[in-house]
Amino acid sequence: xxxxMINDFLKxxxxxxxxxxxxxxxxxxxxxxxxxxxxxxLSLLEExxxxxxxxxxxxxxxxxxxxxxxxxxxxxxxxxxxxxEKKNRMKFYDGRLVEINSLINNNVIINQPSLxxxxxLESVDNESVKTDSSSLKDKLSSIxxxxxxxxxxxxxxxEELISSL
Numbered sequence: 001x002x003x004x005m006i007n008d009f010l011k012x013x014x015x016x017x018x019x020x021x022x023x024x025x026x027x028x029x030x031x032x033x034x035x036x037x038x039x040x041x042l043s044l045l046e047e048x049x050x051x052x053x054x055x056x057x058x059x060x061x062x063x064x065x066x067x068x069x070x071x072x073x074x075x076x077x078x079x080x081x082x083x084x085e086k087k088n089r090m091k092f093y094d095g096r097l098v099e100i101n102s103l104i105n106n107n108v109i110i111n112q113p114s115l116x117x118x119x120x121l122e123s124v125d126n127e128s129v130k131t132d133s134s135s136l137k138d139k140l141s142s143i144x145x146x147x148x149x150x151x152x153x154x155x156x157x158x159e160e161l162i163s164s165l
Contacts, residue, residue: 006137006140006141006144007104009144010100010103010104010140011104013100014097014100014101014104017093017096017097017100018097020093021090021093021094021097024086024089024090024093025090027086028083028086028087028090031079031082031083031086032083034079035076035079035080035083038072038075038076038079039076041072042069042072042073042076045065045068045069045072046069048065099158099159099162102162102165103140103158103161103162106136106165136161139157139161140161142157143157143158143161
């Protein structure tokens with residue numbers, strides 16, 4: 001019963017991460033479009049401020065163009081910072097999904113002795129697989145309890161568990 005609860009929990013968490021990742025990708029696409037548009041607008045403003053056009057443009061228009069160009073540079077800087085934050089968030093999701101896939105696959109392999117050969121467990125007998133399975137379940141249960149209360153510690157314990165597999 002416990003192993004199914006853990007697997008269900010991991011699969012639910014995996015689904016949540018995937019849907020958050022899809023939403024993040026949509027946000028990043030919108031942000032990218034905005035950055036392209038702002039960059040295009042900025043280059044048009046800068047072109048109009050080149051000396052050839054300056055001669056024929058009233059001074060106050062040039063000043064307004066310069067102010068607008070400065071606004072857009074600031075805006076682009078902010079958008080760029082947001083994009084970097086979203087890229088880091090995406091890396092986080094990707095890393096988590098790799099960890100969860102690994103846990104789900106290991107849990108499936110450990111709980112199905114018929115798959116022992118694919119897990120390179122030929123030399124290990126059934127008894128030790130059962131022991132590994134129950135200790136893995138115990139560790140995962142404790143991590144599951146930690147996730148909401150102390151996500152950082154849960155992450156550390158999850159990493160420790162993965163490296164020990």
